[in-house]
Amino acid sequence: MAPDGPLQTGGYASEEVIDTDPVGDALFRVLEAVKEGQWDGPVSDDVSDWVLLADWHAGMDVQGWESATAHWVIQREDLAARRFDRAFTHVFWNP
Template sequence: MVHLDPLDIAVATVTDAVKAGSWEGPVSADSADWVLLADWHAGRDVTGYEGSTVHW
C-alpha cells in the first residue's frame, strides 16, 4: 500500500506551477500552511471509479 500526503503533492504541484509562470503567486511552500478540506475514497457507490481518491 502506498501512503502519500495529498498536501505535500498539492504544494509541490503549485510551487512548480508558480516557478513555471502558469500559476499566479505568491504561495507558501510549507505544507503546514495548507488545509485539506475534504478527502473522499470512491467505493461501491461510484461505478467505474472504484479505488479512486479525491482531495480538496
C-alpha cells in the same frame, strides 16, 4: 462529522495509500502549476501553511477510477480569509 467514510471534511478519510501525505502531494502539484502559469500565486512552499479541506475516496461512484482519491487543500491564510476560490484540488489514483 463521520470519522470514517468516502467523504471527509475537516480531516482525513480512510486512505488506501497511507505512505504519503495528501497535503504534501497536493502542494507539489500546486508549485508545479504556479511554475507553468496554470495557478496564480502567491503560494507558500511550506507544507505547514496548507490544510486539507476535504478528502473523497471515489470508490464505486466513479467507474474506471475506483481507486481515485480527490483532495482539496488550501493555504491557512486563504482559509482564514474565506477565499475558497483559492482551494486547490489534487487527484491521487492508484490503478
